[in-house]
Amino acid sequence: xxxxxxxxxxxxxxxxxxxxxxxxxxxxxxxxxxxxxxxxxxxxxxxxxxxxxxxxxxxxxxxxxxxxxxxxxxxxxxxxxxxxxxxxxxxxxxxxxxxxxxxxxxxxxxxxxxxxxxxxxxxxxxxxxxxxxxxxxxxxxxxxxxxxxxxxxxxxxxxxx
Ligand code: HEC
Numbered sequence: 253x254x255x256x257x258x259x260x261x262x263x264x265x266x267x268x269x270x271x272x273x274x275x276x277x278x279x280x281x282x283x284x285x286x287x288x289x290x291x292x293x294x295x296x297x298x299x300x301x302x303x304x305x306x307x308x309x310x311x312x313x314x315x316x317x318x319x320x321x322x323x324x325x326x327x328x329x330x331x332x333x334x335x336x337x338x339x340x341x342x343x344x345x346x347x348x349x350x351x352x353x354x355x356x357x358x359x360x361x362x363x364x365x366x367x368x369x370x371x372x373x374x375x376x377x378x379x380x381x382x383x384x385x386x387x388x389x390x391x392x393x394x395x396x397x398x399x400x401x402x403x404x405x406x407x408x409x410x411x412x413x
Contacts, residue, residue: 282346283346283349285341286341286343286345286346286349289338289341290346292338293338293353296331296334296335296338300331300401303324303325303327303328304328306320306321307320307321307324307394307397307398308398311394316387316391318382318383318384318385318386318387318390319382321378321379321382322379325378325379325382325397326375326376326379328375329371329379332368332372333368335368335371336361336364340361352409352410353408353409353410354407354408354409356408357408360407364404364408367400367403367404367407367408370400370403371404374393374396374397374399375397377396377397378394378397381393
């Protein structure tokens with residue numbers, strides 16, 4: 253019995269030692285945190301583009317597919333709820349990390365939330381239009397939807413076009 257107790261307490265000490273070392277090593281530096289934040293926000297935006305691309309293609313004459321249009325617009329509406337969070341980490345001090353985000357973002361968080369919400373609303377309106385299966389009505393809602401991406405880029409992103 254005593255032997256078991258000794259073993260268990262030794263095991264507990266080893267485990268807490270591992271946890272302690274891991275937490276000491278895992279605290280990322282401010283630069284690492286900024287790099288992670290930039291990586292994460294770019295990943296979100298790339299995934300938004302992945303979903304918008306087939307819809308933009310339909311608007312440019314590719315065969316219309318109402319199901320794909322609705323599904324991708326709904327995905328974008330959900331993912332866009334993450335935009336304000338993804339643009340909340342101020343990375344202005346780390347201009348050695350590649351980013352096209354303008355530093356004014358961190359003084360305009362309210363407006364970022366407004367622009368993200370505009371995208372959510374327009375994506376949902378587009379998805380609703382797509383449920384009718386009507387190509388004209390659906391693609392008619394595309395200008396506002398796609399425009400919500402550009403509205404934010406015009407204000408808060410280095411002009412890359
Ligand atoms: C509320 C603001 C906002 C909205 C809305 C927005 N973006 Fe962006 N987007 C940004 C910012 C800021 C960056 C720059 C990120 C960086 O480089 O750190 C960016 C970057 C990007 C990038 C480049 C990512 C990379 O790898 O460098 C793509 C692609 C993109 N956005 C697509 C979209 C699409 C598609 C939409 C609409 C469905 C959209 N964005 C809506 C603010 C926005």
